[in-house]
Amino acid sequence: MTAQTAGRDRITLDADTPDTVRLGVEQARAIGERALKRIGYPDDEARIIVDQLVDNALCGYRFAGLPRILAIAGDEKTKQARRPVRIVHETPCSALLDGGNNVGYIAAYRGAEVAIRKARVNGMASVGVYDSYYSGRNAYFVDKIVREGLVAFHVASARPRVLPLGGARPALGTNPICVGFPSESGPVIVDMGTAALMWGDVMLHAHLGEPLPEGIGFDEAGRPTRDAGAALRGGVVPFGGYKGYALSFAVQALGLLAGAAIPRGQVQDYGFLFWVVDPKVMLPDGGFESRMSELVRRIKATPRQPGVDEIRIPSERASRERERRREEGIVIERKVIEALEAL
Numbered sequence: 377m378t379a380q381t382a383g384r385d386r387i388t389l390d391a392d393t394p395d396t397v398r399l400g401v402e403q404a405r406a407i408g409e410r411a412l413k414r415i416g417y418p419d420d421e422a423r424i425i426v427d428q429l430v431d432n433a434l435c436g437y438r439f440a441g442l443p444r445i446l447a448i449a450g451d452e453k454t455k456q457a458r459r460p461v462r463i464v465h466e467t468p469c470s471a472l473l474d475g476g477n478n479v480g481y482i483a484a485y486r487g488a489e490v491a492i493r494k495a496r497v498n499g500m501a502s503v504g505v506y507d508s509y510y511s512g513r514n515a516y517f518v519d520k521i522v523r524e525g526l527v528a529f530h531v532a533s534a535r536p537r538v539l540p541l542g543g544a545r546p547a548l549g550t551n552p553i554c555v556g557f558p559s560e561s562g563p564v565i566v567d568m569g570t571a572a573l574m575w576g577d578v579m580l581h582a583h584l585g586e587p588l589p590e591g592i593g594f595d596e597a598g599r600p601t602r603d604a605g606a607a608l609r610g611g612v613v614p615f616g617g618y619k620g621y622a623l624s625f626a627v628q629a630l631g632l633l634a635g636a637a638i639p640r641g642q643v644q645d646y647g648f649l650f651w652v653v654d655p656k657v658m659l660p661d662g663g664f665e666s667r668m669s670e671l672v673r674r675i676k677a678t679p680r681q682p683g684v685d686e687i688r689i690p691s692e693r694a695s696r697e698r699e700r701r702r703e704e705g706i707v708i709e710r711k712v713i714e715a716l717e718a719l
Contacts, residue, residue: 390707397713398705404430408442411716415449425481428516433708434701435694439577440513443712447579448479449719453509461486461505469498472635473505475648480511480532484648488517488530491650495526499657504634505648509534514554515567515691521652522556522563525665529651530554533631536644538571539611541621544598546611547644550575551627558655559668565691570624572615578604584709 392398399407408426409419417425425448433441448454459476461483466472471490475483487505494501511517511532521528534549550571557564572592581588581604593607594600601607614620631647639645655664676687 390701390704392707395710396707397710398707400705401430401434401702404433404442404706404708407713407716408445411442411445411449411719414719415445415454421478421482424485425479428481428485428512430706431516431698432513433706434698435513435515436697436701437513438708439574439580441706442708442716443580443583444510444512444576445719446583446712446715447576448510451509453477454479463490469494469500470502471504473503474635474638475505475508475646477507480505480508480646480648483508484511484517484532487648487650488521491528491652492521492524492526495521495652495654496524499654501650501652503650503652506635506646507639508648509646511646511648513567514552515556515565515694517650518554518556518565518567519563521650522558522565525558525654527558527653527655527664528554528556530556531627531630531649533628533634533636533645533647534575535642535646537575537611538624539594539598539613540625541614541618544594548614548621548624548628549631549644549646550612551624551631553623553627557668558665559672560665561669561672562695563691564668564672564689565694567691570614570620570627572613572620575612578607578612582608583715584711 405426408429409422412422412425429441429444456477458478461476461478462474463471464474471494473487473490483505487503491501491503514530514532518528518530531553533551536546536548537550538546538548540547550569552567552569554565554567573588586604587602588604588607590602592612593602595606595610614624628644630649632643634647634649636645636647637643656662672689675689678687680687
């Protein structure tokens, strides 16, 4: 497998077809902001949400781009009252935030801001956010933290969408894990979902009428299915068998530390946790960023197997895709654009 072909099952190829539309960054922003305003988001919050959605699309994650607005619009929580995100408990190096039933693009964004502020002052920060939903791509928040010269660990627990190993009903969230490190050449980020397929991708498959990959989806009776609509009523499995299941369980537990059970008394709910460290707390003489860059260089210089033209590190593909699409534009399914305009 070459570096060019690795991971194509997770990203969209940029082919123009009669069923797609190619948009510039500002065009995509305008479409997204108009749609969010029509479902009740004020200008400033619409900009925060769309900034992530467009960045997700630039990085090649089609399910995490503008199609997510359709999921937000259709969620029952969006129709319920929202309150300002606020700190309900804090110490010099920690904070617990009530997300106020705001979508996670907003609530987790505020949590990341608090984590940055506290880590700058105190060297470390532990920040949890509860009473929220849909936080999107963890790497977006972690990238912002790492660009401040900080190391970040971020997990997001969620409501049940994923079947435990051997289970016939969902019991875990899709539960992503993200870790980010500053280096001399920019953020290095490891971002992975613990589900075999992220829920936004299942929803996009259902919207477009596309079948799921074999062995991922299960219907509401616990039977294997490739029908994305049936999987939405059932669930998906963790990636990697028992290893992915164990990681997913750990994220669900860490969500409790972020207050996941506070709003509804449910231990299987949304909780966003940030652990942030200033490298100087551990290395007072500095040097972490240069050492991180040296680690990257050494790994990339590893002798390659036949047919492999490059060894990539986590987040390298996304960074390249982002820069390329800034020039070439974002390809989005025409059905998605029509659905956004029809909100």
